[in-house]
Amino acid sequence: MSSESTTTPPSAGLSRSQRLGATALWAGLGVVSTLLGMAAAHLVAAVTTPSASPVLAVGSQVIDLTPTPMKEWAIRQFGSADKIILVGSVIIVVLILAGVAGVLARRRLALGAGLLVALVALAAAAAVVQGSVTDLLPSLVAAVTGVASLWWLHGKASATKAGSVARTDSSQHPSRRGVLIAAGALAAAAAVLGGAGRFITNLRTGNVDITLPEPASPAGDFPEGLGDEFGQITPLRIDNEDFYRVDTRLDTPVVDQDSWTLTIDGDVERELTFTFDDLLEMDLIERDITLTCVSNSVGGEFVGGARWLGVRLTDLLDMAGVGDTADQIYSTDFDGMTISTPLDLATDGRDSMIAIGMNGEALPRAHGFPARMIVPGLYGFISATKWITRITLTTYAEKSAYWTDRDWATDAPIKISARIDTPQPLEQLATGETIIGGVAWAQQSGGIDKVQVRVDGGAWQDAEMGPEVNNDYWRQWFYRWDASEGGHTVAARAISGDGTTQTPARAMPFPDGASGIHEFRVTVG
Structure with a gap:
């Protein structure tokens, strides 16, 4: 009689320690199967769309659904490690449920496989909500790989004495050690696939080496700062790799500068679209500006000074010709994230820009490459759109941006x-x-x-x-x-x-x- 149809309880005739051991074994098989599925999906996502990796897709959805007070609590408690903790928490929950799936599979394979498919379905739904239908591919790979692995391990484990107490002559069947070796092989494969995915992601998200033109309006000489005697005081200029990053993304977007464009539309005399090369050919300004995140608590780390290179925002707006009704710059990034900026503040003479350079280099991908908005004196959530692709001149009554929908202020000057x-x-x-x-x-x-x-x-x-x-x-x-x-x-x-x-x-x-x-x-x- 097959293990799928037997009515004998798998734990019948086993001592308590044997039952616990068998349960742990089956839970481990579920975890290993899930890890392999996650690793395969991560590799596929690394090649296609990194944000579609199931764990990242679920994590991003959690960010969107989390109430603002809880987000602020997480930032206060964990600082820049909040995203690592979020991703780690998602992985832990998934692996716990994967262990449950393995235990269920001991009784009936379809039950364990069904739970794995349900988990992947949640990730697939999150990927589609965050992106598009094409982002389903990593989740499909996770489902097929995870279920196939569980099926294979189920067959091996069911043939052992630990897997089926109905068989008393275990010498005629694969040993428990054989099951552990098989699980270990899949775990090793998961490590290899996951490592390959991480390697490819790091290659794709590496900074772009572009020779930037000299600014038409340079910032001038930069002072030395306080020096070695005061080494515990934050440097006057923050290196790119040390500059704080706060945004809603769990991945580092990969945007191709050759196909990237910036469109200005809405309440303008003429709709315009600029390529990255167009920006390089314009008169550029270079300015030393401190950025601050609104989530920064008193004494917090989410603030930093750097030298930025870019095109004056007013130069671009003047080319488009702003109409009489707009009171908001409604900017959109490559993935649909929206930010609203008060038009009067962005154009009141401060050095607002569409930045393409940071500290003498092209913008790092993590900080908005190919281009981002910077408006001095305003918190980043209303002024610093990264990976920007569209600027729409409109009104607050007509369009509501991401943070506005979550009841954050529309006018937020940086506080002393x-x-x-x-x-x-x-x-x-x-x-x-x-x-x-x-x-x-x-x-x-x-x-x-x-x-x-x-x-x-x-x-x-x-x-x-x-x-x-x-x-x-x-x-x-x-x-x-x-x-x-x-x-x-x-x-x-x-x-x-x-x-x-x-x-x-x-x-x-x-x-x-x-x-x-x-x-x-x-x-x-």
Whole structure:
């Protein structure tokens, strides 16, 4: 009688330890089958569309469905590791269910296979929602590979004494060791396929080597910063590989600059489309600008300064001829993500641009290659569209962008802020002279004029300032503190060039950016 039709319970006649061992074995078979399916799908996605990899597709859908407060909590708790933790959580849940599928397959193969197919169906639905019907291919590969692997392992395991207690002469059938060897071989294949997928993805998402033209309006000389004596203070310019990244994507998009275009439409006199080469031939500006994410908490890491190269946004808009009714720049990326920018702020004389270069190189793919929008003084969620392909001039009443639909602010200027980089919260310090230092920013408010430090709630004391770059760029600062033994509270605040003092009022990032004083405890002695 086949294992599919037997009515004898698989656990009949087994001791408790044997039952647990058999259950663990079958759960492992389900996990191995699923891992192989996921690895094969990841390889296919690496060659076609990386975001269609089942785990990434499900993770992206989770991001879209997660309520804003929970997203903000995750960013506060995990910082730049939030996406890694999300993907890891999805994988853990999938593998737990894969183990259940393996246990079900012990009783009846169709049950285990059905659960695997159901899991893949969820991933396929997420891939289609996030992309197109063609993005189904990795999920189909996962389903076929996973089910075929489970079927093969099921056949081997069912022929052993561990798989079928109805057979008492196990010497006539494959051994348990044989099943484990087969599972190990599939696990090794999964590792190879997954590694190949990662290798191909890394090749495709590598930075593009393009010789950028000299700017018609260069930024000029850049100061050295505070130097080695203050090595714990954030560098004045952040290297491309260290620059923060916050967006809704779990993958790094691969956009071909040869086929990429930027279209300007909507309330304009003429609809225009530009190629990447068109942008290279225009007059380019080079500017040092600090970007900040609205999700940045007080003292947070989602802020950075870099040198950007691009075409003035107003040059492009002037070519198209903006109409009289538009109050919003509604920008769209290559995959349909939308961001809204107040038209009056983007065109009020600040150095808004469509950037194609970052720190002397082409934009890294992770930061928007081939082109992205940058509007100084506004949080990125309303100003910094990466992988941009369309600019539509419209009204807020007519079109609502991604973050607007989620009740974030439509007008969100970056708030004045100072961050302490050294010492760190709860750090144990030696007595004597200690450097308290960090960075501060106050865009579109005259830049940073001064930073003040307070110890144990006392009077505010002026810090020494690092070099000034421009009003759109952050500034380093430091304060020499004679630290005495005991517990102390340190705090810092910024004062802008127009005399505005950083507010002590605490506010969470939602809906228009965090505020408050960066303050924490340290121990001396």
